[in-house]
């Protein structure tokens with residue numbers, strides 16, 4: 001009898017605590033914009049549905065995968081409950097705190113509104129922000145092909161691919177740095193770096209772009225020109241997403257990952273690869289256009305490839321073949337530092353154009 005009474009009072013206690021939490025502890029505070037904020041473990045959250053309604057943003061939420069896609073004016077933001085990774089027009093951004101479910105509603109940290117939604121959608125309304133150009137690219141990885149015991153292609157007069165790619169990569173790095181970009185180089189000396197390490201360096205850097213620099217060689221010595229490779233569409237995105245999901249744990253903030261479910265991860269990577277490939281092609285096109293404008297070289301085009309170094313990289317990635325060392329003329333030109341600098345400036349111009357093609361064809365592609 002006493003036991004039952006104690007049980008009853010304990011239940012009443014729980015109900016009391018629940019009400020206390022609902023009406024006092026987690027009280028909602030209206031923001032100036034008429035949005036309620038929720039305090040979850042000291043972090044301010046907002047209802048994503050209310051945010052989108054207020055800003056006229058389309059919201060697609062899949063309750064099964066708990067993935068949401070926000071879209072407006074050709075821009076697209078993908079996010080997932082429990083994951084700090086957010087894709088903004090295909091580029092990875094990391095939140096300090098992941099989107100969450102609170103009282104059955106999808107909520108996002110206040111910082112998400114401030115740092116992502118406001119900069120992406122409201123730049124025209126805010127005079128202070130309008131002065132800052134919206135740039136998707138902040139950090140690039142520059143990968144000088146080959147190195148150390150691996151010389152790469154060798155020209156007829158002995159020019160080694162590894163030396164050309166290192167020189168171009170160093171020039172590109174300083175050019176990118178003076179343009180205000182953060183740069184990570186996979187190598188800055190004549191060192192052998194395995195492909196898997198290059199991929200690791202790239203993925204750990206959380207950069208917005210990956211550029212691998214190479215020089216071509218072909219048995220047909222007359223063959224010359226410039227070409228860009230991106231990841232082959234022949235590689236099935238879903239299977240790649242699954243394999244990435246399997247080994248992605250150290251790179252994603254997995255402690256924030258709800259349930260740590262393999263399928264959830266795969267869904268996210270799937271969204272990510274589809275967006276990244278479209279962006280890689282756009283970047284490749286922009287670089288080719290700039291090379292075509294600035295240099296008297298033949299553009300062989302943008303091609304799909306299965307290079308390991310591109311396949312494992314989780315960001316828009318291209319491999320640039322700056323010319324054929326097997327061709328006498330191009331080997332001679334690549335020996336010329338003025339010509340190499342012109343290549344670097346053209347690649348930079350391509351990156352800038354890619355970055356500024358802001359209205360972002362993402363929606364149309």
Ligand SMILES: [Zn+2]
Nearest residue numbers: 145152214215
């Ligand atoms: Zn190469």
